[in-house]
Amino acid sequence: MTEQQKKKGIKCGILRKRTMVKHEVDAKGQSTEKVIEWIQNRFIFSDLLSLSFWKEVIFDNSMTFYEYWSALMSLLVLYNAFFLLARQTYTQLQKDQTKLWIILDYVSDAFYLVDMLVAARIGFIDDGIFVMDPKSTWMHYRKSTKFKIDILSLFPTDLLYFKIGTSYAILRINRTLRISRMEHFFDILESRTAFPNLMRILHLLVYVMLIIHLNACIYFAISLWHGLGSDNWVYPNDNINFAQLPKDHLYQTTIHKYIVSMWWSMLTLTTIGDTDPPETTFAYIYVILCDMVGVFIFAAIFGNVGAMINNSNLVEDEFRMKRDDVKNYMMSRKVSKVLQDRVINWFNYTFQTRGTLNETEALTCLPYYLQAEIAMQVHLDTLRKVRLFQDCEPGLLNELVLKLQLQVFSPGDFVCRKGDVGREMYIVKSGKLQVVSEDCTRVFKEFGEGESFGDLSMLTIPGSKHGNKRSANVRSVGFTDLFSLSKDDLLQALEIYPEAKTILIEKASEILRKDGAIDDKLAKLAEMETTEYKVTTIWQNAKKLKSMSDVNRENQQMFEEKYMERVNAARKSIEDIKNKLNI
Template structure:
């Protein structure tokens, strides 16, 4: 009842908090005129703390980035090439002012609502966020990017170079790149594309400069400048690629300006391409860092095994383990990735990944939920190959195993290959030795991986440290482990007897057959002796002195029967009983013969 009351109170508090949040949001949002239904245009605050939390802000930054790229790519083209004419000037101006509108909305609506951290607390108040934005350098650059130099159009005409201040909003472009990389699962692909775009932009600017000088000096005036044939942008871009990448094959410069321009192109090309190649190497290296580490581990392990002349079959099993672990997990040790994270974050990740498996284990049913959470942080994943012994009988138990994927088999019997039971995903074994039930910590059976098995391992030291804080769960685990031990012992005993049942039946059949044959032989001997004891009919023969009848020779026990008796005596412990029966039988036959005498 107390828990239900607490839950009701929590629900009421949650409702009140939501109502308060909604009222604050409604009071601080921007609306259309009062005669229309209120429609929210922009949220009261945006969170830049979490790079991927607020999708609205990321989408808006995408629009701002598009506006900046429009200015960065088309201002040089419109300045150098004759693409801006009186027929299409209105389309160019319309797009320019649309980009300016995006800049204005960003400065007046979105940026003043960005949350910030002050003293470890996230500030969401609208007035405070506006004051913080005005104090930053970014605000000054944003305002400078909107300087209305277009007013000089009335003096100089429509000159695109007057829009160069729009490029001062480059911080928005870099911020969008960071947030997009935080959202993407394979960010290295975007980094490669972005680095390639930087290179293309350098070639684009060089193309515009080359055409500008060619038009200024006169198209086709020298062999070095553009001759005015074909598509002007494509021809100049081809020249820029050959010059900036220092491929060669360009005409020799003739004037001083041409020489200086060519030298600047060579120097800039060397530095730009060295930087680009270095960035490409870093991007590719970061993308393949895990695979490089995997290859390094495999090569070092093979080198170590070869130096110590490890058998070839062992080396093949090690290679198979590396290959399967990498293909199934994408890493060799999951714990290495989580070491640097705080405990709370590691717990959240462990709950999302492993709680669905551990919570279904019957051994942990009824245990404290927080105890299971603490145990999740101590689990480590290990892969076993087909035929690998996970644990052997009579070993000292220091770990408990939870099957994540695959199957393992409990084997035993006289040959050590009889399968007692097959354990699948979600099963637990090793808890009897780990909890030292019955005063022992030895393994009670052999466990072999049937195929590729991925197991969670919990160390005894870690489990004891956890159970210290949960005594009730400790008692429950010990009780369940004790019951599991009894059930396992009964099952093993039953299976062993079942395995020996055919041999026992055969031995008993041979023994019973031997007894029956022995009784039949004795009966026949007795009958012969009784028949010899009768008085014969009188005959006309000379009388001879009476002879004492000799004792008949008893037939020897057959070898097969003797071997069966000996094996039965050893296996069933009836050696004394069979000897007594044998002795009594001999005594009875001898006494009968004496009586006949």
């Protein structure tokens, strides 16, 4: 078998596997995310040339390929929007490179056609279900307005080249009907990027530049109609005789014509107005219209940019307001300057590193199951680092992962002190901690990211020498970020998983026994007390059951006696009736 045959066989296998995965997911009714992820990871651009690929593939707006494809189509739309007008207005540009423009135009048309195939394979949501059937996606696309616009944008108006010549690039102006494709691309960018405000500004600037370019082309077309150099308003803003200028003169070059036109358009539409006044009625009307459009553009730019700046500062303004409130409270209560500085430093560090004072607020708008999935991806690995929760059942970890709270400790802050009641456990996210003596003169241990402590004091361990109290003083060296889990949250989760509670207590006992923190006598005494308590509880429950059984027996006896009395009374009544009737 040749190398080419092997490659062909591999490729066919990939396509068959795509079909197999798709049908398997459809048959089982599973999520379509697996199919989409598979296509994203296995897709190669050579697949676009395969008929089998187009028969099977379904695209999704979240796919990386679709983002790149939308970017390419946006560039092609901009190519048609900018260059068709420029080539029609600055005729020398079209005449000098006619072959190049024809090649680029029909390459653009080819991509437009492929884009229709892509649009016909985009999955959609119907009644809450993501539809992946190719026939359904085609029917959905065919009935949409987008399909009609796509057909109009590819209507072969340039066939008129054969009749009136290739100098009329404006015949292809219908290609700009797909401007909404670029709008869709910017929507994707805004939803995917970490800088949405920057994307909105870029989006606005693209449209502004397009309007300025259109106005520049119209200005130069009016100048041609009036006559270049016929007055000081038309190009090149100088009253000269173009017939006497040599062909290589600066005013005769296409690039200079375009730049001067863009300069005039920019000054007019931005309402700067530092240009020569028009000298004809038509020119006055046109300038008035330009000024009106310019006012709207000016207002749109400043309005959108101002709104974006305000939106980007909302979180920072809220942070400053809270910091100022705390600062005013401390000043009014005459808190010491040292403590005030520590509080202010805590505010500044927290906002610089996290961008918010409460990161969980950002997720409150999401449903519970999505919050759980995000928390699992962010915190599950961290929770598994705790030796107490290693090899713990997934259900309990899923419950605990939503309970983790991020706390920030400043330099010198004590996270816990020896003898304190253990109400929380901690996992170090970043920073360094020290285990120090009570007078803080000696450092016994230093630990950092990924370490955990306080987990064993959260449970009541039989025979523990420390009970549920802290066994050491833990101090923050610098700014330290810790994930905390409260005892109440742990016990609440263990009520749902009672078997896990027994396992955790046994595991904690083993850990303490290895560390020499278990008193065997106390453990046996606690076990005996626990056994005695269980026996007593069982005996009391048995007595309660016996008492209830006796009560039930008495009630049953009373019921039987009353029942017999009523039966006898009924019999007597029947006998009396028979006697009266002489039966």
